[in-house]
Amino acid sequence: MAAVRTSSEIGINRVAIVAVLVVTVIFLAPIYWIASTAFKPRNLATTIPPTVVFQPEISPFVKLFTKRSQMRSPPSPEEYAAAPWWERVVFDGGEKIVRDGKGEVQWSGYPSRFLNSLIIAITSTVLAVGMGTFTAYGFSRFKVKGEADLLFFILSTRMLPPVVVAIPMFLMYRAVGLNDTHVGLIILYTAFNLSFSVWLMKGFMDEIPKEYEEAALVDGYTRMEAFFKIVLPEAATGIAATAVFCFITAWNEYAFALIMTNRRAQTAPPFIPSQVGSGLPDWTVIAAGTFLFLLPVAIFTFLLRNHLLRGMSFGAIRK
Amino acid sequence: MTQIELRGVQKFFGAVQVIKDLNLKISDNEFIVLLGQSGCGKTTTLRAVAGLETIDEGDILIDGKPVQHLKAADRDIAMVFQSFSLYPHMNVYENIAFPLRATRKSRSEIDQEVRSVAKTLQISDLLAKKPSALSGGDMQRVAIGRALVRRPKAMLMDEPIGALDAKLREEMRAEIKRLHIKQGSTTIYVTHDQIEAMSLADRIVIMHEGVLQQVGTPDEVYSRPANLFVAQFVGSPVMNVADAAVTEKASSASVTVGDAATGFEFPSALLSKLNGHAGGQLALGIRPEGVLIRRDAAEGFLPVETQIVEPLGSFDIVDLRVGSKMLRARTKSGFVSGPGEKVFARIDPSQAHFFDKASGKSLEVRL
Numbered sequence: 059m060a061a062v063r064t065s066s067e068i069g070i071n072r073v074a075i076v077a078v079l080v081v082t083v084i085f086l087a088p089i090y091w092i093a094s095t096a097f098k099p100r101n102l103a104t105t106i107p108p109t110v111v112f113q114p115e116i117s118p119f120v121k122l123f124t125k126r127s128q129m130r131s132p133p134s135p136e137e138y139a140a141a142p143w144w145e146r147v148v149f150d151g152g153e154k155i156v157r158d159g160k161g162e163v164q165w166s167g168y169p170s171r172f173l174n175s176l177i178i179a180i181t182s183t184v185l186a187v188g189m190g191t192f193t194a195y196g197f198s199r200f201k202v203k204g205e206a207d208l209l210f211f212i213l214s215t216r217m218l219p220p221v222v223v224a225i226p227m228f229l230m231y232r233a234v235g236l237n238d239t240h241v242g243l244i245i246l247y248t249a250f251n252l253s254f255s256v257w258l259m260k261g262f263m264d265e266i267p268k269e270y271e272e273a274a275l276v277d278g279y280t281r282m283e284a285f286f287k288i289v290l291p292e293a294a295t296g297i298a299a300t301a302v303f304c305f306i307t308a309w310n311e312y313a314f315a316l317i318m319t320n321r322r323a324q325t326a327p328p329f330i331p332s333q334v335g336s337g338l339p340d341w342t343v344i345a346a347g348t349f350l351f352l353l354p355v356a357i358f359t360f361l362l363r364n365h366l367l368r369g370m371s372f373g374a375i376r377k
Numbered sequence: 378m379t380q381i382e383l384r385g386v387q388k389f390f391g392a393v394q395v396i397k398d399l400n401l402k403i404s405d406n407e408f409i410v411l412l413g414q415s416g417c418g419k420t421t422t423l424r425a426v427a428g429l430e431t432i433d434e435g436d437i438l439i440d441g442k443p444v445q446h447l448k449a450a451d452r453d454i455a456m457v458f459q460s461f462s463l464y465p466h467m468n469v470y471e472n473i474a475f476p477l478r479a480t481r482k483s484r485s486e487i488d489q490e491v492r493s494v495a496k497t498l499q500i501s502d503l504l505a506k507k508p509s510a511l512s513g514g515d516m517q518r519v520a521i522g523r524a525l526v527r528r529p530k531a532m533l534m535d536e537p538i539g540a541l542d543a544k545l546r547e548e549m550r551a552e553i554k555r556l557h558i559k560q561g562s563t564t565i566y567v568t569h570d571q572i573e574a575m576s577l578a579d580r581i582v583i584m585h586e587g588v589l590q591q592v593g594t595p596d597e598v599y600s601r602p603a604n605l606f607v608a609q610f611v612g613s614p615v616m617n618v619a620d621a622a623v624t625e626k627a628s629s630a631s632v633t634v635g636d637a638a639t640g641f642e643f644p645s646a647l648l649s650k651l652n653g654h655a656g657g658q659l660a661l662g663i664r665p666e667g668v669l670i671r672r673d674a675a676e677g678f679l680p681v682e683t684q685i686v687e688p689l690g691s692f693d694i695v696d697l698r699v700g701s702k703m704l705r706a707r708t709k710s711g712f713v714s715g716p717g718e719k720v721f722a723r724i725d726p727s728q729a730h731f732f733d734k735a736s737g738k739s740l741e742v743r744l
Contacts, residue, residue, distance in 0.1 A: 270462055
């Protein structure tokens with residue numbers, strides 16, 4: 059039988075839709091601002107009132123990836139004509155791309171910072187989720203002495219703001235030579251995410267009926283085989299949800315990256331704002347860097363969206 | 378050829394003893410049903426045989442070899458779970474093939490065996506489906522298929538049809554029985570449903586609070602219950618049990634139920650068979666079909682009044698007031714028109730059971 063909806067229900071429904079739209083606009087506005095600024099000519103980036111309609115440009119991205127210097131006088135017509143298109147857009151802004159003695163283009167610091175971010179975030183996510191999954195399985199399936207205390211202890215590592223331990227961590231890292239290393243940040247982010255990962259995965263593991271493994275044990279498999287062949291595929295949703303959260307945390311982390319790294323292992327978050335300080339800030343370049351930085355999380359989340367939706371509502375439905 | 382033997386098995390969960398000194402011999406091809414209420418230790422016993430539960434004392438022998446220290450995987454036993462436990466991420470084919478993939482069988486061998494089992498269970502057209510797309514009965518068939526495919530030494534079933542609805546349960550019960558007759562493997566089946574137990578079992582093992590109460594064929598358990606627990610647990614409607622006093626009369630014995638004024642007539646042989654228990658604490662057990670009623674007075678019938686009539690279709694259950702006690706009788710449907718009717722009842726001595734009230738044990742009186 060089709061449900062009959064009263065006019066008041068329809069009214070409430072419309073109000074809800076409007077409310078959702080308003081909230082969506084509020085949340086998306088800054089992202090639109092960054093994305094549009096990333097494609098604006100430099101002189102339109104800071105106009106008041108803001109420029110909404112403009113001819114999009116690629117120059118901020120060219121500038122983001124290259125080292126540039128200010129030109130005192132415009133380039134000669136020959137020089138301009140000989141330059142490739144991406145160099146001309148830089149000339150148009152009154153700057154030129156720095157080249158080394160052999161004429162090779164000098165890259166800016168951004169690509170390597172971006173790569174650092176990827177390496178550190180992905181590795182720490184894999185480690186945190188991997189260890190978290192095993193730990194959660196152990197807690198979920200076996201009688202562990204003092205289980206409640208241990209789980210509380212694991213959770214308690216999240217109870218103080220991480221920045222509180224920044225100074226001691228910095229001193230310790232300096233003493234053992236982990237400052238400004240990939241391994242250093244990977245360890246740090248894994249440690250931060252681990253407690254979260256254990257707790258979240260414990261919830262998912264508890265939801266998987268242990269009869270599945272018992273069936274596999276009776277069917278002639280060892281517990282390890284049962285774990286990999288039965289439990290892991292069943293936990294895929296939980297693993298995906300946990301991985302997204304861990305990745306976002308590691309990817310966006312700013313404070314420790316700022317303190318612990320300065321060059322070799324520096325990630326994108328502390329690098330992007332550091333560019334504000336070098337000369338007159340070119341907001342379009344900063345916006346381009348931020349825009350690119352947003353993409354991996356968006357893509358990762360988009361790819362796992364089906365798992366995530368199920369992950370969010372996991373346990374809410376009776377089986 | 379698989380025999381299973383449990384010798385002095387004990388199992389504790391913390392301070393609670395869930396299996397108390399269990400001894401049981403199961404012979405080849407036998408269909409054994411462990412019957413009891415929830416928490417009686419039947420599932421724990423089954424899981425101990427499967428290797429999913431350790432035991433604290435005693436031996437579990439399969440074909441004479443102790444296996445209690447072997448892992449579940451090494452016992453060559455298959456199990457069907459109440460929840461079916463079909464792996465949700467695999468389709469039916471992969472589910473059935475899963476136990477074979479643990480062995481060193483070739484792809485073509487596995488394929489052949491999966492298809493042959495599917496054919497036996499008439500699920501060949503379901504092989505490509507995911508478990509979530511199956512009905513309860515089909516899920517159960519797949520679960521049985523997964524257990525059968527490996528040709529295990531023994532099959533263990535933990536309330537395999539408990540999750541199905543009543544009609545399907547009846548169908549699957551018949552199917553399991555048919556399958557057992559056809560395939561013939563030593564089977565241990567756990568249930569709390571006595572009808573399932575009666576219809577499937579070669580022998581029923583009745584457990585209560587971790588203690589084995591009686592082992593016997595369905596007929597033995599029904600018509601010769603070893604104690605009060607078995608008497609009241611097996612059979613539906615439940616056996617009448619009442620305090621009874623036996624007195625000697627001229628040429629017969631009289632059995633008074635509860636505080637009734639007059640007693641039911643029994644052959645005088647009862648007194649000698651009770652062997653001195655007559656004056657002691659005695660309980661009479663009589664199934665509703667052993668309480669005979671008629672409309673007019675007759676030799677040996679006592680006048681009683683009907684209290685409640687429960688029409689059950691093929692027969693009625695009528696509550697009769699005898700003193701302050703109720704006796705339930707089974708009659709033809711419509712025999713008694715309603716409550717408050719005066720009828721005449723007697724107890725069929727050949728169907729009466731006498732129990733020692735203190736120990737609950739049957740006094741093995743057969744008249």
